[in-house]
Amino acid sequence: MDCKEAELLLHEYLDCDMCEDGRLKIQAHLNSCPKCNGKFSFEQGLREMVKKCCKAELPSDLCSRISKMLDCEKNSDLRA
Ligand SMILES: [Zn+2]
Numbered sequence: 001m002d003c004k005e006a007e008l009l010l011h012e013y014l015d016c017d018m019c020e021d022g023r024l025k026i027q028a029h030l031n032s033c034p035k036c037n038g039k040f041s042f043e044q045g046l047r048e049m050v051k052k053c054c055k056a057e058l059p060s061d062l063c064s065r066i067s068k069m070l071d072c073e074k075n076s077d078l079r080a
Pocket of ligand 1: 002003004006029033035036037
Protein backbone atom coordinates (compact mmCIF):
# COMPACT_ATOMS: atom_id res chain seq x y z
CA MET A 1 0.00 0.00 0.00
CA ASP A 2 1.35 3.47 -0.84
CA CYS A 3 0.47 6.83 0.73
CA LYS A 4 -2.09 7.69 -1.93
CA GLU A 5 -3.99 4.48 -1.33
CA ALA A 6 -3.71 4.89 2.43
CA GLU A 7 -5.17 8.39 2.25
CA LEU A 8 -8.10 7.20 0.17
CA LEU A 9 -8.84 4.43 2.65
CA LEU A 10 -8.30 6.60 5.72
CA HIS A 11 -11.88 7.84 5.97
CA GLU A 12 -13.29 4.41 5.41
CA TYR A 13 -11.04 3.14 8.16
CA LEU A 14 -12.01 5.93 10.55
CA ASP A 15 -15.69 5.47 9.85
CA CYS A 16 -15.31 1.79 10.80
CA ASP A 17 -16.57 0.84 7.39
CA MET A 18 -13.74 -1.46 6.41
CA CYS A 19 -13.15 -5.16 6.43
CA GLU A 20 -10.62 -6.69 8.81
CA ASP A 21 -8.18 -7.35 5.97
CA GLY A 22 -8.20 -3.71 4.91
CA ARG A 23 -7.78 -2.52 8.49
CA LEU A 24 -4.68 -4.66 8.93
CA LYS A 25 -3.22 -3.32 5.68
CA ILE A 26 -3.76 0.30 6.60
CA GLN A 27 -2.45 -0.27 10.12
CA ALA A 28 0.73 -1.74 8.64
CA HIS A 29 1.16 1.33 6.46
CA LEU A 30 0.52 3.72 9.37
CA ASN A 31 3.14 1.94 11.43
CA SER A 32 5.75 2.43 8.74
CA CYS A 33 4.78 5.92 7.53
CA PRO A 34 4.98 8.90 9.93
CA LYS A 35 3.31 11.19 7.40
CA CYS A 36 0.15 9.12 7.11
CA ASN A 37 0.26 8.33 10.81
CA GLY A 38 0.16 12.06 11.60
CA LYS A 39 -2.75 12.62 9.25
CA PHE A 40 -4.55 9.66 10.72
CA SER A 41 -4.08 10.89 14.31
CA PHE A 42 -5.38 14.30 13.32
CA GLU A 43 -8.48 12.91 11.61
CA GLN A 44 -9.13 10.51 14.45
CA GLY A 45 -8.83 13.32 17.02
CA LEU A 46 -11.25 15.40 14.98
CA ARG A 47 -13.80 12.61 14.93
CA GLU A 48 -13.49 11.97 18.64
CA MET A 49 -14.04 15.65 19.26
CA VAL A 50 -17.15 15.60 17.09
CA LYS A 51 -18.45 12.53 18.92
CA LYS A 52 -17.91 14.21 22.26
CA CYS A 53 -19.62 17.36 21.04
CA CYS A 54 -22.58 15.34 19.86
CA LYS A 55 -22.88 13.64 23.23
CA ALA A 56 -22.72 16.99 24.98
CA GLU A 57 -25.71 19.26 25.01
CA LEU A 58 -25.12 20.90 21.71
CA PRO A 59 -27.90 21.64 19.28
CA SER A 60 -28.22 18.73 16.86
CA ASP A 61 -28.06 21.01 13.85
CA LEU A 62 -24.55 21.93 14.88
CA CYS A 63 -23.60 18.26 14.87
CA SER A 64 -25.02 17.75 11.41
CA ARG A 65 -23.20 20.86 10.23
CA ILE A 66 -19.91 19.42 11.51
CA SER A 67 -20.68 16.08 9.84
CA LYS A 68 -21.35 17.87 6.57
CA MET A 69 -18.10 19.75 6.96
CA LEU A 70 -16.28 16.43 7.35
CA ASP A 71 -18.04 15.09 4.27
CA CYS A 72 -16.90 18.10 2.26
CA GLU A 73 -13.38 17.56 3.45
CA LYS A 74 -13.62 13.94 2.41
CA ASN A 75 -14.74 14.90 -1.08
CA SER A 76 -12.02 17.51 -1.52
CA ASP A 77 -9.45 14.92 -0.43
CA LEU A 78 -10.60 12.59 -3.15
CA ARG A 79 -10.42 15.31 -5.75
CA ALA A 80 -6.93 16.46 -4.74
ZN1 LIG B 1 2.06 6.98 3.90
